[in-house]
Amino acid sequence: MTACGPPHRFMSADHRRLDALLARATVDAAAIDLAPFGEFRAGLIRHIGMEEKVLFPAAGRARGASLPLAARLRVDHGAIVALLVPTPTPVIVARLLSVLGPHDRREEDPGGVYDACDEAVGPVEAERLVDELRRFPAVPVKPYNDGPAVEKHIEETLELSRRQWRAKEPAPAKRRPPRPCSIDPSAPAYWRLLACAASSLTRSDWTIRLKAELIVP
Numbered sequence: 001m002t003a004c005g006p007p008h009r010f011m012s013a014d015h016r017r018l019d020a021l022l023a024r025a026t027v028d029a030a031a032i033d034l035a036p037f038g039e040f041r042a043g044l045i046r047h048i049g050m051e052e053k054v055l056f057p058a059a060g061r062a063r064g065a066s067l068p069l070a071a072r073l074r075v076d077h078g079a080i081v082a083l084l085v086p087t088p089t090p091v092i093v094a095r096l097l098s099v100l101g102p103h104d105r106r107e108e109d110p111g112g113v114y115d116a117c118d119e120a121v122g123p124v125e126a127e128r129l130v131d132e133l134r135r136f137p138a139v140p141v142k143p144y145n146d147g148p149a150v151e152k153h154i155e156e157t158l159e160l161s162r163r164q165w166r167a168k169e170p171a172p173a174k175r176r177p178p179r180p181c182s183i184d185p186s187a188p189a190y191w192r193l194l195a196c197a198a199s200s201l202t203r204s205d206w207t208i209r210l211k212a213e214l215i216v217p
């Protein structure tokens with residue numbers, strides 16, 4: 001088995017740090033502790049930012065083409081961030097874990113995306129890359145938003161995430177083929193979704209931007 005390279009180790013360690021924060025937030029399964037959850041929320045958004053803005057683009061540049069799973073992981077990120085918008089409840093945390101668990105495994109498992117990043121950038125660039133990841137700034141997050149549009153966006157982004165992974169499996173004979181994901185992976189829509197949680201957009205801007213940029217009829 002090949003040892004993990006520095007980017008893999010760095011990103012996996014950040015997963016463990018986030019796992020620990022979520023575990024602290026859910027010690028009482030019936031009542032989320034908002035202090036550690038807030039740290040988890042901000043940390044996860046920053047982690048996703050590191051992947052979207054630094055790690056995946058660097059690996060893509062080094063190999064001359066996007067990582068094969070990058071577009072799908074970006075769609076997962078959309079669902080994950082949508083689930084970080086409302087005040088957390090045990091149900092929301094369970095839904096978050098239903099995406100985050102498989103997502104993290106696709107990144108960390110042998111032959112997964114972090115291995116592909118290690119392989120693409122090579123040992124010298126890897127050290128510089130980890131340094132850049134370490135310096136990635138905290139993302140300022142907005143307060144929780146429990147508005148009526150939020151649940152709908154959660155449903156839609158979760159469905160996009162689930163559908164794209166189902167699409168990879170061989171379809172049973174009678175099942176209709178899944179529709180292709182409606183997010184254009186080349187568009188900067190994902191980062192704008194992060195901005196929904198992170199920027200100074202008003203709630204109505206937030207909704208309009210989501211509809212205009214993420215939900216393609």
Ligand SMILES: [Fe+2]
Pocket residue numbers: 048051073077103107
């Ligand atoms: Fe990720």
